[in-house]
Amino acid sequence: MWRLLITAEPLNTFTPHQPWALSTKVALRDESFGALAYHYGNRRLVFLKSRDLVDLVRDLEHHDTAAEAIVATVGLERFDAYVQALDSLVESEVIYER
Amino acid sequence: MSVKPMALTDRFKQGLGAPICLTWELTYACNLACVHCLSSSGVRDPRELSTGEAMALIDEMAAMQIFYVNIGGGEPMIRSDFFDIIDHCVASGVGVKFSTNGTRLTLDKAKRLAANPMVDVQISLDGADAATNDAVRGEGSWAASIAAMDNLVEAGFGEFKISVVMTRHNIPQIDQLHSLAEHYGAQLRLTRFRPSGRGADSWEALHPTQAQQRELYAWLLEHPMVLTGDSFFHLSALGNSLEGLNLCGAGRVVCLIDPIGDVYACPFVIHDEFLAGNIRDEGSFKTIWQSSELFTSLREPTSAGACASCGSYDACQGGCMAAKFFTGLPLDGPDPECVFGHGERELASQVVTIRPAARSDHSKRTPLAVRS
Ligand code: SF4
Numbered sequence A: 001m002w003r004l005l006i007t008a009e010p011l012n013t014f015t016p017h018q019p020w021a022l023s024t025k026v027a028l029r030d031e032s033f034g035a036l037a038y039h040y041g042n043r044r045l046v047f048l049k050s051r052d053l054v055d056l057v058r059d060l061e062h063h064d065t066a067a068e069a070i071v072a073t074v075g076l077e078r079f080d081a082y083v084q085a086l087d088s089l090v091e092s093e094v095i096y097e098r
Numbered sequence B: 001m002s003v004k005p006m007a008l009t010d011r012f013k014q015g016l017g018a019p020i021c022l023t024w025e026l027t028y029a030c031n032l033a034c035v036h037c038l039s040s041s042g043v044r045d046p047r048e049l050s051t052g053e054a055m056a057l058i059d060e061m062a063a064m065q066i067f068y069v070n071i072g073g074g075e076p077m078i079r080s081d082f083f084d085i086i087d088h089c090v091a092s093g094v095g096v097k098f099s100t101n102g103t104r105l106t107l108d109k110a111k112r113l114a115a116n117p118m119v120d121v122q123i124s125l126d127g128a129d130a131a132t133n134d135a136v137r138g139e140g141s142w143a144a145s146i147a148a149m150d151n152l153v154e155a156g157f158g159e160f161k162i163s164v165v166m167t168r169h170n171i172p173q174i175d176q177l178h179s180l181a182e183h184y185g186a187q188l189r190l191t192r193f194r195p196s197g198r199g200a201d202s203w204e205a206l207h208p209t210q211a212q213q214r215e216l217y218a219w220l221l222e223h224p225m226v227l228t229g230d231s232f233f234h235l236s237a238l239g240n241s242l243e244g245l246n247l248c249g250a251g252r253v254v255c256l257i258d259p260i261g262d263v264y265a266c267p268f269v270i271h272d273e274f275l276a277g278n279i280r281d282e283g284s285f286k287t288i289w290q291s292s293e294l295f296t297s298l299r300e301p302t303s304a305g306a307c308a309s310c311g312s313y314d315a316c317q318g319g320c321m322a323a324k325f326f327t328g329l330p331l332d333g334p335d336p337e338c339v340f341g342h343g344e345r346e347l348a349s350q351v352v353t354i355r356p357a358a359r360s361d362h363s364k365r366t367p368l369a370v371r372s
């Protein structure tokens, strides 16, 4: 129940035109397919299925907006796909709005 | 683009840089003598890792970026350096989830645990009342677990876990167990009873019936917030998959470091066949995890064997390797608790069942009673 309430919070939607960053509560471990992320707060394990996504997530904090980070790291052609990917990382609290 | 875990099961088969679910049993010493103890614990092994060795191992876990370690035993709190060990884990960034029988969890210790947000506590409890619990865990163990839970609440620990091994006698109490957890603000965690350690001797009498397995499956689907540690994936053959990775993770995502530094494929297979090496001999856990012969072979694709013709193989994957091994079934066939009864038929057709004997038995030399 609690979890459903949290997901319904507007705060937890991904807004590409805001600044984002990897949560300080998350450890990222590189793996052959990408990385594993573990959130020490909610104790969830999340799979980042591509190296590009891992690089992007790490790079978020260096850009004024997430959109800018996407363009810089993976390029405009794959913009939508990576907005979607980041969106799913918001729900599991891997990234947060700075 | 998706980041959903299910499509990744094939990746695990190739092995990860470090285990996801690493269990570290600190000691074989235990003040209880549960009839289903997976590690046949009781007496301390004189070869137990020293404090210095334990600390070095934690440093290695941190270097491997192991997110958290499941600490168990025996009874881990029996070690006099228990708090030094968990403090060092936390200071190194390795989260701690530890299981205890609660007998040593005084209010003082509960307060010490409560002060640490990276520590998760699991209290073992195998029945919703003293009679059911104590029949398996021994006289007085129910009272000890309850006292420990009261102490955690009084210390303001927050949400801890109540860990239950599901048996023939407590499956009918599942709703009561759930209410008990709610009453304590705790999370319920159910695990599958497997014929490992002393569980081999009590399995016949305690493992759930087919009807109970179906009840449990239906109950789990209705209670997705109840944790199962991916234990019951053989039940996924009944229909919808249960929450989790749904595969045998032994040597792929799971492994065990025992009190003397032996590394096994999984906590439920403490047997030479599944021993990958010793951290003292190899000089490092990482070497064993990443390149031992055993783990490399466990990461190979497995053959479905006698399960190949089963329409539910994708969901069930033939079940649990430990359950098959310790009941004497072939590893590439059905689980002894196969929901379609193939395992039972297979067992029944064996004229003489030859079960592998355990090499590592730290039981105290007292007779154990099993209630049937
Ligand atoms: S052997 Fe059984 S308990 Fe161990 S990882 Fe495989 S399925 Fe799980």
Ligand code: SF4
Pocket (backbone or CB within 6 Å): B234, B237, B306, B307, B310, B311, B312, B313, B314, B316, B317, B318, B319, B333, B334, B335, B338, B339, B340, B342, B343
């Ligand atoms: S036959 Fe094998 S795969 Fe099919 S349900 Fe039974 S154990 Fe699972």
